[in-house]
Amino acid sequence: MEKIKPFYVLDVPVYPYTMDGAVNFLNSQIKNKKQTFVVTANAEIIMMCQKDAGYKKIVCGEADLVLADGAGTVWAGRKLGHNVPERVAGCDLFVELCKLAAKKDYKVFFFGAAPGIAEAARDKLLAVAPGLVVAGCRNGYFKEEENAEIIEEINNSGADMLFIALGAPKQENWLARFRAELKPNVLMGVGGSFDVLAGKMDRAPLWMQKASLEWLFRLYKQPSRIGRMMVLPQFVVKVLQSKK
Numbered sequence: 700m701e702k703i704k705p706f707y708v709l710d711v712p713v714y715p716y717t718m719d720g721a722v723n724f725l726n727s728q729i730k731n732k733k734q735t736f737v738v739t740a741n742a743e744i745i746m747m748c749q750k751d752a753g754y755k756k757i758v759c760g761e762a763d764l765v766l767a768d769g770a771g772t773v774w775a776g777r778k779l780g781h782n783v784p785e786r787v788a789g790c791d792l793f794v795e796l797c798k799l800a801a802k803k804d805y806k807v808f809f810f811g812a813a814p815g816i817a818e819a820a821r822d823k824l825l826a827v828a829p830g831l832v833v834a835g836c837r838n839g840y841f842k843e844e845e846n847a848e849i850i851e852e853i854n855n856s857g858a859d860m861l862f863i864a865l866g867a868p869k870q871e872n873w874l875a876r877f878r879a880e881l882k883p884n885v886l887m888g889v890g891g892s893f894d895v896l897a898g899k900m901d902r903a904p905l906w907m908q909k910a911s912l913e914w915l916f917r918l919y920k921q922p923s924r925i926g927r928m929m930v931l932p933q934f935v936v937k938v939l940q941s942k943k
């Protein structure tokens with residue numbers, strides 16, 4: 700399946716897929732055994748790219764599919780005159796891909812978060828994706844010398860999709876570094892999604908998600924995020940300046 704054309708937000712290519720479009724595209728990539736590195740780019744990630752040249756190279760040059768996560772990215776795309784059909788949030792795409800896996804007999808591997816969290820997320824997912832085969836779970840706290848063993852564990856599991864929850868930019872840096880050695884066809888960073896599914900971290904109520912206020916809810920739940928969130932007004936200013 701041919702990839703659609705991206706639009707650019709502060710030099711970051713964003714592919715304006717709908718949720719269904721993204722799932723169909725990734726399904727065809729798995730069928731064709733084409734490894735696809737997915738980044739769901741919110742405003743924070745796009746701002747990290749402005750400040751970290753190495754990370755920018757990964758998101759802009761090495762990721763195969765960058766999707767519009769977060770109200771900020773959708774707003775920016777539309778403000779810059781592009782047709783952005785909808786937000787494709789990483790956590791939602793992760794759940795949809797698990798449903799696809801259950802339907803098509805693809806295996807998944809969950810790598811990241813604190814001990815026990817990936818397993819708890821798996822148990823919750825089985826309710827919405829019955830029959831899902833989670834070929835392995837591994838927590839995200841490890842030493843440099845454990846990388847080889849982690850890669851082997853992932854490859855030996857026979858997983859078709861690898862979901863990695865180390866937070867940005869760590870998860871993308873890890874995937875970019877090791878993708879050539881990894882066998883799964885879908886490689887995707889999912890940030891705090893395992894925590895959300897495990898019930899360790901609440902997701903904003905639907906009305907807040909629809910009103911583009913999920914960021915406010917996260918700030919209310921984790922006030923320590925304020926430092927990270929200070930980049931959001933800078934993002935707005937930079938996008939408006941790039942429009943001129």
Ligand code: UDP
Nearest residue numbers: 811812813839840864865866867890891894
């Ligand atoms: N994490 C991890 N290993 C690390 C650092 C973080 O497994 O060395 C996990 C952490 O436990 C959490 C996730 O990565 O589950 C990061 O979540 P956060 O909400 O910060 O990510 P975001 O969605 O904002 O990228």
